[in-house]
Amino acid sequence: MPASRRVSDDRVPLREVLRLAAPALPVLAAEPLYLLVDTAVVGRLGVVPLAGLAIAGVLFAQVTSQLNFLSYGTTARAARLHGAGRRTEAVAEGGQATWLALAVGLVLLVVGQLVAVPVATAFAGDGEIADAAVSWLRVALFGAPLILVTLAGNGWMRGVQDTVRPLRYVLAGNGLSAVLCPVLVHGVGWGLPGSAAANVTGQALGAGLFLLALRRERGFRRPDLATMRAQLVLGRDLIARSLAFQACFLSAAAVAARFGAASVAAHQIVLQLWFFMALVLDAVAIAAQALVGAALGSGAVARARALAGQVTRYGLVLGVGFGVLFAALIGVLPPVFTGDATVLALVPVAWWFFVAMQPVAGVVFALDGVLLGAGDAAFLRTSTLAAAVLGFLPLIWASLVFGWGLAGIWTGLSLFMLVRLVAVGLRTRSGRWAVSGAVRPS
Known part of the structure; x- marks a missing residue:
């Protein structure tokens, strides 16, 4: 053929x-x-x-x-x-x-x-x-x-x-x-x-x-204690990954608050839009989970790898679309959330980082879905913790020490996403996640 x-x-x-x-x-x-x-x-x-x-x-x-x-x-x-x-x-x-x-x-x-x-x-x-x-x-x-x-x-x-x-x-x-x-x-x-x-x-x-x-x-x-024990092992890795996210976002909010009410308000506006965008991309990731898991369960490794490429492209297209949309809405959307001139003056500092990260986020979230569908939670745990410890958290706290404000905080978020992009991209390209079988070996 x-x-x-x-x-x-x-x-x-x-x-x-x-x-x-x-x-x-x-x-x-x-x-x-x-x-x-x-x-x-x-x-x-x-x-x-x-x-x-x-x-x-x-x-x-x-x-x-x-x-x-x-x-x-x-x-x-x-x-x-x-x-x-x-x-x-x-x-x-x-x-x-x-x-x-x-x-x-x-x-x-x-x-x-x-x-x-x-x-x-x-x-x-x-x-x-x-x-x-x-x-x-x-x-x-x-x-x-x-x-x-x-x-x-x-x-x-x-x-x-x-x-x-x-x-x-x-x-x-x-x-x-x-x-x-x-x-x-x-x-x-x-x-x-x-x-x-x-x-x-x-x-x-x-x-x-x-x-x-x-x-x-x-x-x-x-x-069945054996099944529940296996679910808890997978859960342990996903909980550790989730805690890394929480540590990052809570640290960002705490540092933004140190720069005053206007800074934390501007940060909150852009961050909530980030979370909204994540909802849409998570829907694609959920589809990837179900389809990739089913492909690997049936032994169709080539199909699973092809799916990884497809959802990567879908995520990239969505991310670029979001970037263009939010870039066009910078003068329209922030005033919906607040009329405070000081806050509105600070929003663009975070906004352009947010816009630039949309294509990256589209790919990262899509590949997260692929690896979650494959049951590759241990890798996702380790890579997310590494991205937090090496990327986000150092820049967040350096922003506090050196007074970098929202620019430093959102640079940290951007580095966090870029480290994750490299990690999940290399993992997906390696193919080591594509383990076939009705049950993934532990």
Whole structure:
């Protein structure tokens, strides 16, 4: 068979990538959009409840977001089994991840209740804000097992290349929360705890739908300690990688704050746009995870490598498009977030770094999806930690010492992305990630 024909056979149609990526994007965006609704509702209660929500929300999100291996790790493992034609076992992988989610979630619930007061006080100090944060956390913690079940459900469904049902389930849960939030906060008069109660109710609906789907596909089996141990090993690497991201972004915010309120406000505006852009690119990465995992599970290594090349090009095109778009919007978009002249004067310092990094980010996020789909989490952990330690963090803290301001902070972010680009690019080119089989050898 001619080489050109083999290459053509290994290509995945763009519509197949879009079939998985398009429903994944609203799922990724649902939580940030709901948080905006929640913030607007609570904001009408006054400054103290809003400040309490800000503290409690950040604390809760930091804990639950570190456990996203229940989604990404489960996708990688389930996709391989699905690609090998073992759908029943792929769904069962989701069942084991769900058992793990319930166990970890219950631990979080108990420990969270025990430490809610000291942790909130440590962040907010003694007084009304800490009390408000604790009142929200006490209720919201009951949603921890439910959130983790949803993460596991997203994981196995993406693994079997179904991103439509997660979209329905997540939107149903978030929609219910959005409707209940103003009713419970203002109508019933529960105040800030009403916001948390609305969250838990919506999370219960979403988790219940995922559990029902798992039961219908007979994915619940007895807990298998060996499978859960393998999931935890993969989770360990992904948690370490996530912690590296958190260390970078928290350090950047802390250093920006040292340069004054205007600097941290300008930094926050551009950083939130960066996170928004990441949502779109993560949708492509999720499609890459499912398709690459399935290809390797079926033994189609050439197809997996061809996919890596395809999604790299898609990521680059998206990144260039974002760069052009945001470059054109520099005079339009920042005033939407603030009318403060001092802040607007500082935004361009970070903005042009942000624009320049779009093509790099497009490629990096796409290749992250490829390597996650291959289960190459150990490499991603090590390379991300190296990029943080060698790239981002030294420049961040040097910016504080030498007074480089936002230019230094965003130079650090740019170096962080460039180090990651080199690392994932070389890894993908080497082909060492493309290990075939229904289960990746440890």
